[in-house]
Amino acid sequence: MLAEKYADRIEKIFSKYPDKRSAIMDLLYLAQEEYGWLSGDALEEVAALVDVDPTQAHSIAGFYTMYSEKPKGKYWFQVCTDLPCALRGADDFYQALCEYLGVEDGGTTEDGLFTVEQVMCLAACDRAPMMQCNFHYHENLDLDKVKALVEQLRQEAAAAQGE
């Protein structure tokens, strides 16, 4: 349970706000980090921590793009295909990435490692094409660079499994 495992972190989050409820966004991130995604159980757990109805936690999780109510791949690629990026080739880049990984738009690879998704502007238009992988930015991309990244992540995942 989050409350026991992360007591200090949760206490620190609560200390930022005069109202417990403000902590819900940070706690949803914490739950997602712990469980990989926000299941109904995870949402109930977070709701109980901030004293709101589970429905409220569901509505907040569904409102924002960085929370996922479905299981995702270990590496979550969110590619910006908004107008400024698209003018610099982001649509073609995204399609090439999907083909390389052998997935449809929004899909996850069969080995469960990679999920790809299109997202709205990430405030990096001067370094397009770009994406975030598990919330970290990768910029000025092309297919070769992303292939190298995928290869590196596959090795990391394999090494982690071997441990």
Place this chain on the structure above:
Amino acid sequence: MEHILLRDLDIPDIRNFDVYVANGGYEGLKKAVREHTPEEVIQIVLESNLRGRGGAGFPTGRKWSFIPKDAPIKYVVVNADESEPGTFKDRQILEKNPHQLIEGAMIAAYAIQATAVYIYCRGEFWDLAHALEEEIEAARQANLVGDDVLGSGWNCPVYVHLGAGAYICGEESALLNSLQGLLGQPRVRPPFPAQPGGGLYYAPTVVNNVETLANVPWIILNGAAAYKAIGTPESSGVKIFCLSGHVARPGNYELPFGITFRELIFEHGGGIPNGKKLKAILPSGASGPVLPATGEVLDAPLTYESVAALGSTLGSASFILMDEDTDMVWAAAKMTHFFKHESCGKCTPCREGTYWLERIYRRLLRGEGTMRDLELLKSIPRNMQGGVTLCALGEFAANPVLSTVQHFYAEYEEYVRHAEATREARQAAEQMHDYTLGEAGELPEAVGQGGVR
């Protein structure tokens, strides 16, 4: 001239607390707290003619002056939810000049005697938000933030709050709701954030953009008159212009108001790549009307008033450039898709309008558009504008549609002409199909396999 905002371009390591302090950092805050009353600080910012850099351009000093002095609890909230397509200026401040933002926010907080400062960072700024927390801690240890700031007896902690991916949270009342753990949807106003009942936790609150606050330390140190001497009388000071799309050197450019479109795009941005001609300019991201790149536009000065006179808006000064090969129907469809995705769903004109506009664009791009669709593209946006929604998102969403229809209507007609020609060819084929059926009494092979359709 040395940069006022993007000081990292002159001093690369200025993100570090020690380097910032060694280069005059926090002297503005010290001067404000030690030499000025809060009222004097508001007066200086008012006289500098600093206007909000988030897009609306509201005078900053006036905003601060609305806060009731006798309110027991007051907040400064920094809007770092930078999400407008084509905008990436606040990111450079947060990432490379974090202390300048912290200092500016603390001066604002001193001016209204705030209880606390919250910096609302978009969730995607995950890495820089965590780095920012460390810089805030460095400032706290130097007694510039937190308890008894500079021995003045005034307490003001600074906190970072992470959003989670929603454009609407850049709208100030939606941002406040999001910070309170409510759904990030706009509030009914009045009361406005500065008024009791309208702000964070319903206490009077100043909400300022990152770039706006980054100007403040310089203004306090150098005086209102020095700042006002930069730029033009109505649009004072410097602005960060973001260049993206079809431009040789995309990036942020800090320049005084009043330079022309041409200087910005061709001198600073290096012009259009591959020898192409510039076709269209979005001066304020996806939210403002598109301008065709005519000589009149290119020679116009970049000020709030002159861009408004051209029929667009300077907004956050996010220039998305499009060359002669750009399909403007496709570009408008992209922006419409953005607004449809980002509409929070609270107000009917915006929710329904963006939904139906997107369907029409999809039809057009699939080659199935009709003249009636073009009529709808003229009428639907009109029903989203004119103050029929709680916030400006619906108004913004109408702009790319109306302005591309106005300036590039021939491209829309071309889509429809092509679709009509396809329909006619199909009808002719279907007639042939009926005729063949009548003759033979059974499906010809190609038709049976769907070959004609």
